[in-house]
Amino acid sequence: MPIKRLTADERAAALADLPEWESVEGKRDAIVRHFAFADFAEAFAFMTHVAMLAEKADHHPEWSNVYNRVDIVLTTHDAGGLSTRDVALAHAIDAIVE
Ligand SMILES: C[C@H](O)[C@H](O)[C@H]1CNC2=NC(N)=NC(=O)C2=N1
Numbered sequence: 479m480p481i482k483r484l485t486a487d488e489r490a491a492a493l494a495d496l497p498e499w500e501s502v503e504g505k506r507d508a509i510v511r512h513f514a515f516a517d518f519a520e521a522f523a524f525m526t527h528v529a530m531l532a533e534k535a536d537h538h539p540e541w542s543n544v545y546n547r548v549d550i551v552l553t554t555h556d557a558g559g560l561s562t563r564d565v566a567l568a569h570a571i572d573a574i575v576e
Contacts, residue, residue, distance in 0.1 A: 483507065483559035492565045499568055502551060507559030508540075509568065513548040513575065521546050524574060531570050537563045539571075 484492060493499065493509065502508040515521040521543055528550070532538045540551040552568055554561035 481554055481557045481561050481563060483554070483557045483561055484565075489560055492560075496565070496568050496572070498572060499552075502553075506553065508551050508553035509560060509564060510549065510551045511568070511571070513550070515546045515548070518545050521548050524548060527574050528571055531574075532567065535563065535567060535570075537567050539567070 489507075493501070496509070499509045499511045502510050513521070513524065515524060525541070525543060525548060528539065528541075537554070540553070542549050550571065552564040553559060554563050
């Protein structure tokens with residue numbers, strides 16, 4: 479089954495449940511969350527955890543890391559926008575830090 483983009487209503491409902499995530503500015507159908515940790519070791523430990531989740535789900539983040547900061551953008555390339563896979567990964571990521 480091909481993965482489908484969320485409709486505008488589904489997207490709004492999903493984001494209401496993910497208060498730490500926001501829409502990416504501009505034309506991209508994607509969400510972003512910014513993280514800050516005590517230091518690089520903590521940031522990278524978090525990234526390792528996320529990487530394992532992503533690999534297990536076969537769904538991968540777009541991300542960047544500068545020292546203690548990690549920015550994660552989620553979108554589904556195969557769907558050309560936000561899908562249930564992004565929502566699931568966002569919740570799984572939130573569960574690591576909360
Ligand atoms: C072949 C493989 O299942 C696909 O390329 C997966 C891998 N990880 C992915 N990650 C994300 N974010 N979007 C995708 O469409 C995607 N597709």
